[in-house]
Amino acid sequence: MTEHILALATASPPxxxxxxxxxxxxxxxxxxxxxxxxxxxxxxRNTTIETRHSVLADFNMSRKQWGFWGSTYPDxxxxxxxxxxxxxxxxxxxxxxxxxxxxxxxxxxxxxITHVVTVSCTGVCVPGIEFQLIDDLNLSWDVARLGVxxxxxxxxxQGISVARAFASENPKNRVLVVCxxxxxxxxxADRKPETLIANALFSDGAASFIxxxxxxxxxxxxxxxxxxxxxxxxxxxxxxxxxxxxxxFFMQLTKEVPPLIRRNIREFIDNLIDQRANLGECDWxxxxxxxxxxxxxxxxxxxxxxQTEATWKIFRRHGNMSSSTxxxxxxxxxxxxxxxxxxxxxxxxxxxxxxxLRRSS
Numbered sequence: 001m002t003e004h005i006l007a008l009a010t011a012s013p014p015x016x017x018x019x020x021x022x023x024x025x026x027x028x029x030x031x032x033x034x035x036x037x038x039x040x041x042x043x044x045r046n047t048t049i050e051t052r053h054s055v056l057a058d059f060n061m062s063r064k065q066w067g068f069w070g071s072t073y074p075d076x077x078x079x080x081x082x083x084x085x086x087x088x089x090x091x092x093x094x095x096x097x098x099x100x101x102x103x104x105x106x107x108x109x110x111x112x113i114t115h116v117v118t119v120s121c122t123g124v125c126v127p128g129i130e131f132q133l134i135d136d137l138n139l140s141w142d143v144a145r146l147g148v149x150x151x152x153x154x155x156x157x158q159g160i161s162v163a164r165a166f167a168s169e170n171p172k173n174r175v176l177v178v179c180x181x182x183x184x185x186x187x188x189a190d191r192k193p194e195t196l197i198a199n200a201l202f203s204d205g206a207a208s209f210i211x212x213x214x215x216x217x218x219x220x221x222x223x224x225x226x227x228x229x230x231x232x233x234x235x236x237x238x239x240x241x242x243x244x245x246x247x248x249f250f251m252q253l254t255k256e257v258p259p260l261i262r263r264n265i266r267e268f269i270d271n272l273i274d275q276r277a278n279l280g281e282c283d284w285x286x287x288x289x290x291x292x293x294x295x296x297x298x299x300x301x302x303x304x305x306x307q308t309e310a311t312w313k314i315f316r317r318h319g320n321m322s323s324s325t326x327x328x329x330x331x332x333x334x335x336x337x338x339x340x341x342x343x344x345x346x347x348x349x350x351x352x353x354x355x356x357l358r359r360s361s
Contacts (some may be wrong), residue, residue: 001213003167004221004360005160006174008209009101010331011094012318013055019044019200019319022052022059026199029063029074030191044200048291048312052203052319054184055090074189083185083248087123091206095129095180096136098208103137106210107218108174110137113210115144115166115175119155119323121242122182122249129180137176152242152347153287155179155323156207157228160355163211164225171213180206181322186248198251201290203319207327214360221360222334223341229272229354233260236350240289258292260350266300269342272354277340284308285329287345288315297344310336330357 023044027037058066063073068086070076095118103110116139118130125132128147133139144166148158156179163175183202188195214221239260241252273279284307286297294315298308305312310332318328326343333341336359343355 001171003164003211003225004214005223005225005357006210006212006214006219006221007102007106008207008222008327008331008334009098009105010205010207010324010328011098011101012053013090013094013204015054015057015060016051017054017059018051019047019049025059025063030189040196043196046291047200047319048316049201049319050316052184054204055086055094055182056184077189077247079246080244080248084123086185087182088125091120091123091125091180091182092129092132092136094204094206095133095178095208098180098206099133099137099176099178102176102208102210108216111140112174113137113139113143113176114173115146115163117146117148117159117162117175117177119148119151119159119177119179120181121150121152121155121322122185129178133178150242151323152240153289153320153322153325154345154347154351154353156326157343157345157353157355159323160211160225161228163209164228167211167213171215174210174212176208176210178206178208179323179327181324183320183322186251188248188250194252194254195250197253197290201320202251203321205318205321205324205328207324207331209327223357224360225355226276226358227272227274227356229268231264231268231352233264233350233352236260239350240346240348242348253289257289257346257350258296261293261346261352262296262300264352265297265344268352268354269301269344272342272356276356279303280307281338282307282340282342283333283336283338284311285326285333285341285343286311287326288320289346290320291315293346
C-alpha cells in the first residue's frame with residue numbers, strides 16, 4: 001500500500017496589504033530620509049510581492065489608530081510575550097479554519113482522524129494547538145498528537161514525513177497535519193539589511209492536509225507521496241537563522257543562500273526524482289525564500305515559467321508564509337494535469353527538503 005495526500009486546504013487572515021503601501025508605512029515609521037526611503041521602496045518592489053496577509057489590522061489604519069504596534073512605535077516596541085499572546089489566540093483560529101476545510105474536502109468523519117500534527121515556528125502554545133484542535137474539530141480524545149516546532153520554512157516537508165510514517169502503520173490511520181505561521185508578529189525595527197529584507201518578505205497563513213492509505217470509497221486522493229529527501233549543506237549554519245529575542249523572533253537570511261542553493265540543488269533534484277520522470281514532466285512548488293532562490297532553482301534545473309507559475313503566483317499574492325507557503329502552491333497545483341510534482345523547501349541549516357509527488361488517478 002502507498003500513502004496519499006487525501007485532502008488539502010488553505011486559510012488566510014482577513015487583513016491584506018499592498019506591498020508598496022507597507023513600504024511607505026515603514027519609511028514613515030523609521031523616519032527615513034529621501035535616500036533611505038528610495039532604497040526601501042526599491043527593496044520592496046524588487047521582491048515581486050504584490051500583497052501580503054496578516055492577523056493584525058494595523059497596516060490598514062493610520063499610525064495613530066495602531067492597536068498592536070502602538071502609535072509610538074518604534075520608540076516603544078511590543079515584547080515577545082505580547083507577540084506570543086496574539087499568536088496563541090490567532091494561530092488557533094487560523095489552524096481551525098484550515099483543518100476544517102481539509103476535513104470537509106476529505107469527506108470523512110472527524111472522529112476517524114487518528115493523528116493530528118501541527119507545524120509552526122512563529123509562536124509557542126502549551127498545551128499545543130494540536131491539543132486544542134480536538135475540541136475545535138470534534139476529534140476523538142484518543143487521537144495521537146504531535147507538534148513539529150521551529151523547523152522553519154521547510155516544516156511542511158517534516159509534516160509530510162511524519163504523516164506518511166503514521167499512515168504506513170495501519171491502513172485505517174488518517175493523519176491531519178496543520179501548518180500555521182504568523183510571521184508578521186515578528187516585524188523588527190532595526191535597519192540592518194537582513195532585517196529590512198525579512199520585513200519585506202514574511203506574512204501569515206495556514207494550510208492543512210490529510211494523509212492516509214486509500215481504502216475508502218468516498219476518498220479522492222490528490223497525490224501519492226512517492227519520495228522524501230533531505231540535505232544539510234556543510235558550513236552553512238549562519239546563512240539562515242531564527243533566534244528568539246526580547247522583541248520577538250529574529251529571522252536572518254544572508255546573500256550567500258541563493259549561490260549555495262544554486263551549487264547544490266541540481267544533484268539534490270536528480271536524486272529525488274531518481275529517473276522516475278523527466279524534469280520537464282513535473283509541476284514545481286518551490287519555497288520562495290526570495291525571488292533569487294526561485295531563480296536559482298529555475299536556472300539549475302532549466303525550468304520553464306509555465307512549470308513554476310504556481311510558485312510565482314503564490315509568492316506575488318501572499319509573500320513568504322514560512323512552512324505554509326509550499327502547501328499553498330500544492331493547493332494551486334490541484335488544478336494541474338502533469339503526472340508529477342516536485343516540492344522544494346529551504347530553511348535553517350542551510351537545509352534543503354524535497355518531496356516527489358505523483359498525481360493520483
